[in-house]
Each structure stands twice: as structure tokens, then as C-alpha cells.
Amino acid sequence: DHERVLLGHGSGGRLSADLVGRVFLPEFGNEVLSALEDAATLTIDPRGEATRDQANRIAFTTDSFVVKPLFFPGGDIGKLAVHGTVNDLAVSGAQPLYLSAAFILEEGFQIDPLRRIVRSMRQACAAAGVALVTGDTKVVDRGKGDQIFITTTGIGVHRVDRDLSIHNARPGDAVIVSGTIGDHGITIMSTREGIEFETALESDTAPLNGLVEAMLEACPTIRAMRDPTRGGVSSTLNELAVASHVGIVLDEASLPVKPAVHSACEMLGLDPLYVANEGKLIAVVPGDRAEPLVEVMRRHPLGRDAAVIGRVVSEHPAMVVLRNAIGGQRVVSLLAGEQLPRIC
Amino acid sequence: DHERVLLGHGSGGRLSADLVGRVFLPEFGNEVLSALEDAATLTIDPRGEATRDQANRIAFTTDSFVVKPLFFPGGDIGKLAVHGTVNDLAVSGAQPLYLSAAFILEEGFQIDPLRRIVRSMRQACAAAGVALVTGDTKVVDRGKGDQIFITTTGIGVHRVDRDLSIHNARPGDAVIVSGTIGDHGITIMSTREGIEFETALESDTAPLNGLVEAMLEACPTIRAMRDPTRGGVSSTLNELAVASHVGIVLDEASLPVKPAVHSACEMLGLDPLYVANEGKLIAVVPGDRAEPLVEVMRRHPLGRDAAVIGRVVSEHPAMVVLRNAIGGQRVVSLLAGEQLPRIC
Numbered sequence A, B: 001d002h003e004r005v006l007l008g009h010g011s012g013g014r015l016s017a018d019l020v021g022r023v024f025l026p027e028f029g030n031e032v033l034s035a036l037e038d039a040a041t042l043t044i045d046p047r048g049e050a051t052r053d054q055a056n057r058i059a060f061t062t063d064s065f066v067v068k069p070l071f072f073p074g075g076d077i078g079k080l081a082v083h084g085t086v087n088d089l090a091v092s093g094a095q096p097l098y099l100s101a102a103f104i105l106e107e108g109f110q111i112d113p114l115r116r117i118v119r120s121m122r123q124a125c126a127a128a129g130v131a132l133v134t135g136d137t138k139v140v141d142r143g144k145g146d147q148i149f150i151t152t153t154g155i156g157v158h159r160v161d162r163d164l165s166i167h168n169a170r171p172g173d174a175v176i177v178s179g180t181i182g183d184h185g186i187t188i189m190s191t192r193e194g195i196e197f198e199t200a201l202e203s204d205t206a207p208l209n210g211l212v213e214a215m216l217e218a219c220p221t222i223r224a225m226r227d228p229t230r231g232g233v234s235s236t237l238n239e240l241a242v243a244s245h246v247g248i249v250l251d252e253a254s255l256p257v258k259p260a261v262h263s264a265c266e267m268l269g270l271d272p273l274y275v276a277n278e279g280k281l282i283a284v285v286p287g288d289r290a291e292p293l294v295e296v297m298r299r300h301p302l303g304r305d306a307a308v309i310g311r312v313v314s315e316h317p318a319m320v321v322l323r324n325a326i327g328g329q330r331v332v333s334l335l336a337g338e339q340l341p342r343i344c
Ligand SMILES: Nc1ncnc2c1ncn2[C@@H]1O[C@H](COP(=O)(O)OP(=O)(O)OP(=O)(O)O)[C@@H](O)[C@H]1O
Pocket: A012, A016, A020, A024, A025, A028, A033, A035, A036, A037, A038, A039, A062, A063, A084, A088, A229, A230, A344, B101, B103, B133, B134, B135, B136, B137
């Protein structure tokens, strides 16, 4: 047949999972890749052999950034490219150390915005404590790209022998989010559509490694973390529920949502659970550790609005359910369509 | 002003060096990046600190691939993406271990060629002995990309404490090339232009880590290696001459060039020294080690046409000179224009 790539294959939702599962994994599939974590965990010893014991455990992750527009309230493609990769390392429990950056530039793109993007990346690297140590620059002819695409890849080191994994959630665990949801996606969407808000809304793009360090120090029993980027919190929780063979019950009233995001979602017919975040994390912890951990998170600038939003149950494995204030409930499935292309 | 990105900024020649030197290095610049080697060398110890002694030395490199057409005699974009990154690790003296792959797909690209590319990448990984352990997939709207762009990033490990570096060449050293030059670039160019040759011409795309291992075993005193990709042998040698503050004298008669490449270059008004290779390396070794090393290389399938092509001199530092059979000589400068966009 003549099946083709759809915009939805980049959504982070069901079509994304389909494409990875049907086209990429069957070929590339190996134990590390097939775990579908935010970052691969590798062991490297001085003889280049992968043995667990006397070896360093390294985290390795990559993301391309194709966001449109390039500059938006709260950030730009360069910040996003640094934070995105730093965050995939951080939520894996690794300390981000080194980045690479590969640029695909469109002929005719102006050097001035390129400089601003590069400066922004440098600042983001400094703030996150990572060094950009290798790069690449390709140019495609006019009309065959879109100004600039950036691919960053990161290396981090696992300091302690701890295994955070989306396969680790267990009934009785609590689900925590580090702050308000949907800020990034709604900012991009409204910038594109020219929608204005009464209160300023900004992308939440930020490096999460500092927050994660504080969290791991306070709560060594954290089971899993993930950054709910494309596809939003719904995707992350569905991935967790599938990987751990557990059910998840969300409490609608406890979801932190900014008023501006709430009204934009109402206006656009969107659900904040499906909207992308670029500076938030989801954590799964043993139930009795949740409140103390949230206290710790709230003391960090990037965790001020942290909240317990749900719990892990043995019922309805691989399924996420949302309970509202009056006790109604509905299934929160993976994003089905494309929602908003080129969000990151 | 309104300076813009030109196709030549992706050529691997003078404009590429300019852009990196004027826009990227001033911001990102750090000791590792500024060395401008094929791969960054990083030290990682179990506490995440960069100390040389009890630490692993890791090689890290990235490249985006935007080649057009996607499929060509001898390979495809997928093979190129795996080999390119494997080779940047290999010529740094590292054993390639792990790859990431980030895909930017254009809406409407067919799943069938995508599958073929992915299969080809898997085969290339297997042949090179590397594992693809993490990935990413983004989709851009129709007309904002060109079917598929792939960015691979690689991690390798330095098995021995040896420092290959383009800063290491010294007067008295010999310059070796591992085989015929220009095959990849001329293959792409003639595929695009619909030129046919009497004898079949193919891209030389290949993983060089096996050849490099044999070379390092036979000749531990190799000073530098580099793969002469975009910008060809001329770029590589100019970079070496600049980095090591030495002159290089090439002997025209000793340059291995296939007859088909020779005649295509005559026809198109090109110089094979400026044409891209994707399965060749340049090595610099102490003069007296050159012939024995070439013997070893010729026993490897990817080194059959290896040859000493020149020598390092103290005269005309940072300059490459070509001597022809009748004693004439001319300066081989960096590629000035764009030659052939999207060669890799
Ligand atoms: N083309 C691909 N080939 C192989 N694995 C892939 C590919 N695309 C994604 N993956 C894998 O699928 C998993 C999910 O990838 P995804 O990009 O959705 O995660 P993420 O980077 O955390 O999210 P985002 O890209 O929105 O930041 C990861 O484990 C990743 O390695």
C-alpha cells in the first residue's frame, strides 16, 4: 500500500507510538531501546565491554526540535533544545553532563536570529551545568527545510545505583506533577493564532536537573519520573500504565492548571491533560512518601505548584482514569489525532 | 546587516569553517569543542567528575544527514547516517559502541521507503558492531522539510590511552589515504544529473572501525586520522595543516582516483580533492612507519587502494601544496563555494 507519514505521527500520542512500534522497533529493537525510557542506560567500562559492576552507568538520549515559531514567550527553539535533552537525562535519574547539537539550516535563514538562538543555547547550557562539546551544521536548499531544526543529544552519569524506570510503578504508589500543566503548548498555540490573554502566559521550558536532584536526595525511593512533553500528561501516564501493567486514577480537582490555560483550553476545545509541557515532570513514589516529597518540591522554584494528582491501582491495568469532583469518571486515552504540530 | 545562511555554509569548506568560527564557537566555545576534532573526548568517572586517571575516556560525535537523493548506488541516507557517525568515532581512535537516531519526517513521506531506510540502518549497525539505543521522531508539515532528515550521535570508548588529534602532525610525517577519492560525491552528483558511466560507480560509504583497529594495532604511533567527507581531502588536509601549524605537500601522481571519477571530474570541471568521501580516511604517521602501515591497510578490504599521498613539512605552515609529475606546484586551498549541496 501507499501508507504515508501523517502530522499525527509526530504528536507524541497514539500515532507516534504506532510508528515507533511498527516501523522502528521491529528493526532496531534491542533490550535497551525497547524499554522506551526517556534515556537509554548504558554501561561502559575501560575495556569497552558492557558489564554492570565495575562500569560507569551512563544515560544517553536524543531529541530533534522543529518548533514553530522559533521565538515565543518564555523561550525559543534553542532553549527548548537544551532543556529537552537535559530533562530526559534528569528524569532518568542521571546528572546531565555533555550535549551535542546538530543544526539543519535552511538556505536564506538570517544569521541574526541564528546568533540569538545560539546565545540562548549557551545560556541554557550554563544554567543547566552542561557543556556543549560537539556539533554539526548542514544547509538545505530554500523551501526544503524551515529556517532551523536542531537535534541535541545528551550524556549523563548515574551517580547512584538506582533504577528509575517507567516499568516500576506499583499499586499503592502516588502520582505527582511538579507544577501547572499545559503552559508550553498553550503558549505556542496562542502565539501562532495571535490569541492574547489577560495575564501573561509563558512557556514553562526549564532545566529540571536541579529539582530532580533535590527530589532524589529527599526521597531515594522514587520509582519513576518522566517529562510530559508532546502528548502531555495523558501520554506519559498511559506509557507508565502500560509499561508497569498498572491502572492509574487521576483526581481532576487536584490538577494544577493556570486560569489562562484553563480558559484557552475551553475556548479551543482542548484538554490540558493532552497539552505539551517543557519544564514539568511526573513522579511516581510509594504512597506514604508523596506528601513529604511534595513539600520538598514546593521549596524549589520549579516545583512551587507541585501536587499529588493521582494514584496507582491494580484495577484496570494499562488504563488511566480521571475522576471528577462529583465522582464521575472517564478513561484518559492516548492522544488520537495530531492536536498541534511542531510544538517542540 | 541582513546576512543570511548560504548553501555554501554547508559545504564543509571555507564558508562552513567561517560559520562555525564566527557564530557557533564564540558562544559555545570550550576547550573540547574548540579543538574541532571529529569527536569530542570526554572523561567520565562514577561520581560524574571529569578526572583523567580513574575515568573512562569516551568519544562523542554527531552529524545530521540531508542527502539527496535518499537512495543512490552503493547506499542510502540510512547507511550514510550510521557510517558517518561510526567513522567520526573510529578516526578519533575510539571503538564505536552506541548510536542514537533522530528522525525529522516530512508529512506525506511514504512508509515504504522509510522502512527500507530503517532496515538499512539496522544492517549498517550490525555490520559496524554498534547498538542503536535511543531515538526520536518528529514530523514537519508538507513543504517544510524534504522527506527525511536523520541525525545520528555516537558514543565510543577509547581503549588505550592514546591521543589521536589533528593537532599532532609534525614535519617528517607521511600522509596516507585509505583508497580512491571522490567516489561518494561523484556518485551522488551523477545520480542527480542522470549521468551514466561505462563502469559502474558506487558510493564508498562504509564503516571504518575495522580498518582503524587493524591500523592502530600495526602502528601505535599514528598521530592523526580524519575522514575526508564534505569538502573532500582538501578540507581535511587544510584543517590538519592549520591545527598542527605545519605545511603539507601532496604528490598528485600518487592520488588514487578511479577512472570513472577522473573523467566525471573532467567533464564537470571538478577536482577530486574537493569531492566528498564517506568510507575513506586520511592518516598521518611518522615517515618511516608509512610504508609498513600501507601494507597492512592493503590487506583490509577497505584499504586495498591505500597509498602514501604526501608529507608534512615545516615550510608554508597552515598551507597545503600539490606537486604534479613535472614538478609544478599549486596551493590547495579550502573549498570556496558550495560545489554540491546535500552530499551527505
Ligand atoms: N525513530 C525512533 N527509533 C527508535 N526509537 C525511537 C524513535 N523515536 C522514538 N523512539 C523511542 O521511543 C521512546 C519515546 O520517544 P519520545 O520522543 O516520545 O520520548 P521523549 O523524548 O521523552 O518525548 P519528546 O520527544 O516529546 O521530548 C523513547 O524511548 C525513544 O528512544
